[in-house]
Structure formats: structure tokens, C-alpha cells
Amino acid sequence: MGGSGNQPVIGRRGFFCSCCGLAAWSIAGAMLSGPARATGTDPALDAFFAECFARQAAKSPELRTSLGLPGDQGSWDDLSDAALAADDAALRADLATLRRDFPDAKLSADGRLNKALWEYQAEAKLAAARWRGNDYPADHFNGRHSEIIDTLTTYHPIRDKVGAQSWLARVTRIDQPVDQLVRALRERADKGVIAPRFSMEKALAATRAVLTGRPFVSGATEETALLAGFRRKVEALDLSAADKAGLVSEANSLLATRFAPAWTRLASAMEAVLSKADDRDGVWKLPDGDAYYQHCLSRHTTLPLKAADVHALGLAEVKRIHAEMETIKDKVGFKGDLQAFNQFLRTDRQFYFADDDAGREAYIKGANLILDRVKGVLDGQFNLKPKAPLVVQRFERYREASSTIARYSQPATDGSRPGIYYVNLSNMKEMPIWQMEVLAFHEGIPGHHMQIALAQEATGLPDFRRHDFHTAYVEGWGLYSERLPKELGFYADPYSDFGRLTFSLWRALRLVMDTGIHAKRWTRAQAIDYFVANSAFTREVAEREVDRYIVYPGQACAYYVGMQKILELRERAKKRLGSRFDIKRFHDTVLGNGSVPLTVLEQVVEGWIKSV
Structure with a gap:
């Protein structure tokens, strides 16, 4: 997820x-x-x-x-x-x-x-x-x-x-x-x-x-x-x-x-x-393929967006995030352009655990420490918190070769299975230390585990809403959850903060690549080259990601669209409520309704604003 x-x-x-x-x-x-x-x-x-x-x-x-x-x-x-x-x-x-x-x-x-x-x-x-x-x-x-x-x-x-x-x-x-x-x-x-x-x-x-x-x-x-x-x-x-x-x-x-x-x-x-x-990589090749892609884009974003507009948004956001990255590059004193800095981050041994069992154990231990730290600040941000535990595990071996770098698996409602934050540790060169914080926040807390477990535990919602899933809402919350810890003092290390930006850039790049592949008929090689040229991810990660966008049309666009809507609603609430704005009540309002289309989320937040 x-x-x-x-x-x-x-x-x-x-x-x-x-x-x-x-x-x-x-x-x-x-x-x-x-x-x-x-x-x-x-x-x-x-x-x-x-x-x-x-x-x-x-x-x-x-x-x-x-x-x-x-x-x-x-x-x-x-x-x-x-x-x-x-x-x-x-x-x-x-x-x-x-x-x-x-x-x-x-x-x-x-x-x-x-x-x-x-x-x-x-x-x-x-x-x-x-x-x-x-x-x-x-x-x-x-x-x-x-x-x-x-x-x-x-x-x-x-x-x-x-x-x-x-x-x-x-x-x-x-x-x-x-x-x-x-x-x-x-x-x-x-x-x-x-x-x-x-x-x-x-x-x-x-x-x-x-x-x-x-x-x-x-x-x-x-x-x-x-x-x-x-x-x-x-x-x-x-x-x-x-x-x-x-x-x-x-x-x-x-x-x-x-x-x-x-x-x-x-x-x-x-x-x-x-x-x-x-x-042939894009779904344009399928029966009535252009209309099918529009369907995929709408179903995942829950908005009537056009591929051309999504592509343009992606290009603009890539440019903006690159500018923020330049600032961090200069802050750490790196001499060279952004592509050279990305290459430095991909290849310098200081940024990676050893590619052996000890290195894999160290990664899982570090991920648990990050999650333990962020749990300590939840009281200041949320009234609602999940009861289900969260564990960090390596992917099953047979699955690693075809999986991306991480995923979240929901807990069982009867408490028999915890939420699981899976990490792909088959190649430690794909799991840099400077991305550990942002990945744990997205998949675990305050990200997917916070949102999905809370929805399952919401006794006041009908069953169909407790187990509902709208990509833009769920993944928009995940991307918002990468950003929120920055406001709480995390990402103190500039390289880790750069990792946060790489994930934000990653989702902006998705807007460009997903629409490029399925609407503009980009080839797989073209999308991979674009990904590598504009990010710090390795070519191996780029290949895994592009391969996913090819067979999962529209889904990758939902992350950035969903995050933008949540940020837009938060800013609207802060502007209209002023000193009466309460971040805990805002978060509870966003999370307490389970997964909803973005149009409904806007109406729910608007109702909360009016009530306050």
C-alpha cells in the first residue's frame, strides 16, 4: 500500500x-x-x-x-x-x-x-x-x-x-x-x-x-x-x-x-x-484503452481528473521539490549538481546497512526505534489512536524479487493478527538509511496503521465503512503522514530530511510517469530513465516502481492528489478558525470517518469547521 x-x-x-x-x-x-x-x-x-x-x-x-x-x-x-x-x-x-x-x-x-x-x-x-x-x-x-x-x-x-x-x-x-x-x-x-x-x-x-x-x-x-x-x-x-x-x-x-x-x-x-x-506497456493497447485509463484515474483519485492536467501538475511539483532539494544539498556542503548528489546518496557506503543478516536485523531494529519515537508524540496530535499492535517484518523470500520496497498489511479485526509493516530486504542497496524515517511514517505510524486500524476499530461506523478503501484517501493520508513528523521535530538529520523530499518527489514523479505511460504512450525504458534522472533512487528501484505503474494504472496518481486535498482542507480550517483551530480535532475528523472519497472528506471537514 x-x-x-x-x-x-x-x-x-x-x-x-x-x-x-x-x-x-x-x-x-x-x-x-x-x-x-x-x-x-x-x-x-x-x-x-x-x-x-x-x-x-x-x-x-x-x-x-x-x-x-x-x-x-x-x-x-x-x-x-x-x-x-x-x-x-x-x-x-x-x-x-x-x-x-x-x-x-x-x-x-x-x-x-x-x-x-x-x-x-x-x-x-x-x-x-x-x-x-x-x-x-x-x-x-x-x-x-x-x-x-x-x-x-x-x-x-x-x-x-x-x-x-x-x-x-x-x-x-x-x-x-x-x-x-x-x-x-x-x-x-x-x-x-x-x-x-x-x-x-x-x-x-x-x-x-x-x-x-x-x-x-x-x-x-x-x-x-x-x-x-x-x-x-x-x-x-x-x-x-x-x-x-x-x-x-x-x-x-x-x-x-x-x-x-x-x-x-x-x-x-x-x-x-x-x-x-x-x-507494449500502457493500457492504451487494451480494448477502448483510453477510456479505460480515464476510468482507472478517476476510480483511484475519486475525482474527475484528466490525464493531461495530472501530467502538468506532476511536472510543476517535480520542479518545486527539486528547488527544496537544492537547499539541503547546499546545506550539507556538497559540491556538484543535484544529479551528482543523487549519485552520491545511491553509492556511498555510509548510507547503507551491510547486505547480510546482521544488516537486515539492524534495519528492522532501526525501524522499530523510529516507530517507538513517533508513538511518543501522538498525544499532541491525535485523540484517536489504534489499539491493534504493529510489527516490522521482512517480506517472505519468494515474494521479494517481484515486490517493491515496503507495504502494510492490515490487522485482523478479532485481534489474532497485528498490523504488519513489511520491508523488502533482499538487496540492502535499495534500502538507504536516509529513507528509513519517511518509509516507517508512511507504512506504520502515523500512516497506514494509524488510519486503517482506527477505521477497523470504529464501532460507530457500519461494517462496510470500517473496511472501505479509497486509494486517494488512504494513500493521501500516508503521504500526509510523511510530512507531519517534520512539524514535530523529526528529520533532524539533513540527509533524512532529503529522504523525506525524495518520497514527496517520488509521488510527484508518479503523476508524470503514470500518465506518460498510459496516456502519452511512453515506453518502459523511457519512464525508467526519467525516474533515475530526476531522483536519488537506484535504477533497480526505478525499474520495480515503473513496472508497478504499468500494471496498476492510475493508482500511483492517488497519493499526491489525496495529500494535496488533506493539506488544502487543513489550511482552510486554520484560516477560518484562527485560534480555535485544534489539530487533534482536525486529525480526528479526517480519520474518524474511515476511508471516504475526497469529495466527501471535504464536506465532512467543512461541517466540522462550521460546527466550531
Whole structure:
């Protein structure tokens, strides 16, 4: 999500996904003086939302797993065309019921806001069905293949014997999700919807990498990550040695006899698709590609922005941030231009931990120290603070080669899984010390963990809002969270402050590159060269990032757009409230409503200003 753009499970296949177009709507009179609460003033509406969410959770075992909800954990979601069409039909029926049975005039202000947000997401999800055939079923950054492994390794709970048996049941039923993915790969390929060659090569390599270690490789010295993870969780259970041994033995057998053949089929299907891939990078190549990119840009920014305007904004912000960087370069006494300074930061050994286990341990320890320090200043900035813990972990080894530098994974609502700040430590030359503060702030605190965990813990919000995800809001908050610690005395070291600016520049560069690739038909090489020439990031990082923008159109533009909106609203509040402006209440207002479109965020903050 964050600095790396990790993708939470909800964002791809949850109750309401963020893969939606911008709907035209307004909220008459739904201005709030603070966080929206389901206070019981609209009990029938609250019951409607609860029923809709419960029905979605009832037919989505993976949603229950990812959120830590009760119910069957041994099955997979049905993502066949027929099932998706049935979901669309059910959503249309629910939308009609909402509009018929709950007129605005009979709802409270909170109720009108909840209704409008539900309508927004429903309309957007239904509109997005038009573009379902333009999504890549699997690429190196997103895809069903990654979700399957995430479910088995990260999200599936094994707290008792039942949880372990449910995990085994999922492995037994692996044919369903794999065969649905294979079918989607073939059908999209027949229509020319294939990720670029480089992306399919990486996706295929990552898929094959899953089948390493015992029991997949005879005579291997180490267990596959799937079996090792299952064994570790089972060993921690309060069971007899015989029960533990039996569960692990069954896992070993099922992985060899059920999982391996299915995953081998998937790898073969990817290989066949790869043979048809080409080097055209932008989604302009897809059916009605220009309109599809406009849809992607709108769905992620939640604003009706045009690609040309976003590109121009990016160019202007790159120029402005470069000027700030020049000031820091001069402050540290570097002799040379900005490109030479960037090269110095990329290559000087003082800025990197050793590329060994000790260096990796030192990085994780340092990240924890940074997060501990920023926790100490939260009281002066926030009344609302999450209860869920946050841990720092290295990416799983099989995932590192195709992942960006970091991501955040949300906690389970039942407390069984903490929030996780993942860092990619496969190559320590990609993880400079001068970027440690800004990365930890974005992915952890006060960034994604603060926002997402608080939303999940907000008992006064309907379930669909607690688990909602709008890219511009979530990533805009993440980028705002990089900037906020500067006001609190962090980034005292000028190199670390330069690191803050590199991340701000990074997001401005994204505006240029994303629109360049998908609207102006830039090549991959052209975008990588632009990234390296204008930033301190290594070419390796530039390649990873550009590769992500290519297969995830529009998403990278949401960061800067979202941050600008939050800053704009804060300045508006400070100007109009003067001495009555309270930064804690401002932050609580922004965070207390969960993830909302930027248009709604503006109305919520405006309502708070008026109330004060």
C-alpha cells in the first residue's frame, strides 16, 4: 500500500472494492461536526447495512479470513463469471431497496452520509463491471495467484486444531481458484488482454518459486514456505505431539498431491500466455484503452481528473521539490549538481546497512526505534489512536524479487493478527538509511496503521465503512503522514530530511510517469530513465516502481492528489478558525470517518469547521 503501494485484500475482492468509477452525487445536509456514528437514530438503515455486509461475508470465506470474522475458513471464493454476475444482480437489488425504503428526508445527517457512501460504492462497483475484462488476471504485482498464497501464508488463522484442519481443507480444494484463474488467463489472452512481457516473466518466476523446497522438490534441504509456515503455527498449538505430527504429515501429503499439480497447471498456463505477450506497456493497447485509463484515474483519485492536467501538475511539483532539494544539498556542503548528489546518496557506503543478516536485523531494529519515537508524540496530535499492535517484518523470500520496497498489511479485526509493516530486504542497496524515517511514517505510524486500524476499530461506523478503501484517501493520508513528523521535530538529520523530499518527489514523479505511460504512450525504458534522472533512487528501484505503474494504472496518481486535498482542507480550517483551530480535532475528523472519497472528506471537514 503505502510507499510501496501494497494492495489490501479488501481493495481487490472485498465487500466494496475501490476498483470503481467516479459517481456523480451529493450529500444534502449531511455535514458532520465530527466522526460519523451509527448512533441508533437510523436503526432500520443500520440493520440494512449489517444485513448486506453479513450476506457478503457469508458467501466470501476469504473475506471472513482476511478480516478475522467467524464462519467457515476452509473454502475459496467463487470468482467465476456466473458468480460475479450474480453478485452484480444482488447489488442492483440492494441499491433499489436502499433508495425505495430509506428516503433522505427520513434519515438523520449521519444516516444520509452512510446512505450516500453506500450508494457511491454500489454505483461505482456496478459501473466498473464494464471494465472487468480489461484487468490482467495475473501480473507480477497483483493477481489471484498472489491472493491465494497470501491467504494460506498470512491471513488464514491457525489458533486451534479446527483452524489447522480448515487450512488443510483449503489446500484440498485448491483446484477451484487455480482453475478459475487459468480460465481467466486464457479467455483474456484470446482478447489481447495480456500483461506486458516483463510482467508475465516476473509473475511466472514468482509462481514457480512457490514450488521450491520439500515436499515439492525431492531431496531439498529446506521445506517450502507453505509447509514451514503451517508447521510453525501448528507447533505453537496446545495439542499432543501425535496430533501435531499428524497435521503436519497431512499437510505434507496434500501439498504434494493436491497443491503441486494445480500450481504446476497454473505455471503452464502463465507460460502459454507469456508466449503471446509483447512489449507494449500502457493500457492504451487494451480494448477502448483510453477510456479505460480515464476510468482507472478517476476510480483511484475519486475525482474527475484528466490525464493531461495530472501530467502538468506532476511536472510543476517535480520542479518545486527539486528547488527544496537544492537547499539541503547546499546545506550539507556538497559540491556538484543535484544529479551528482543523487549519485552520491545511491553509492556511498555510509548510507547503507551491510547486505547480510546482521544488516537486515539492524534495519528492522532501526525501524522499530523510529516507530517507538513517533508513538511518543501522538498525544499532541491525535485523540484517536489504534489499539491493534504493529510489527516490522521482512517480506517472505519468494515474494521479494517481484515486490517493491515496503507495504502494510492490515490487522485482523478479532485481534489474532497485528498490523504488519513489511520491508523488502533482499538487496540492502535499495534500502538507504536516509529513507528509513519517511518509509516507517508512511507504512506504520502515523500512516497506514494509524488510519486503517482506527477505521477497523470504529464501532460507530457500519461494517462496510470500517473496511472501505479509497486509494486517494488512504494513500493521501500516508503521504500526509510523511510530512507531519517534520512539524514535530523529526528529520533532524539533513540527509533524512532529503529522504523525506525524495518520497514527496517520488509521488510527484508518479503523476508524470503514470500518465506518460498510459496516456502519452511512453515506453518502459523511457519512464525508467526519467525516474533515475530526476531522483536519488537506484535504477533497480526505478525499474520495480515503473513496472508497478504499468500494471496498476492510475493508482500511483492517488497519493499526491489525496495529500494535496488533506493539506488544502487543513489550511482552510486554520484560516477560518484562527485560534480555535485544534489539530487533534482536525486529525480526528479526517480519520474518524474511515476511508471516504475526497469529495466527501471535504464536506465532512467543512461541517466540522462550521460546527466550531
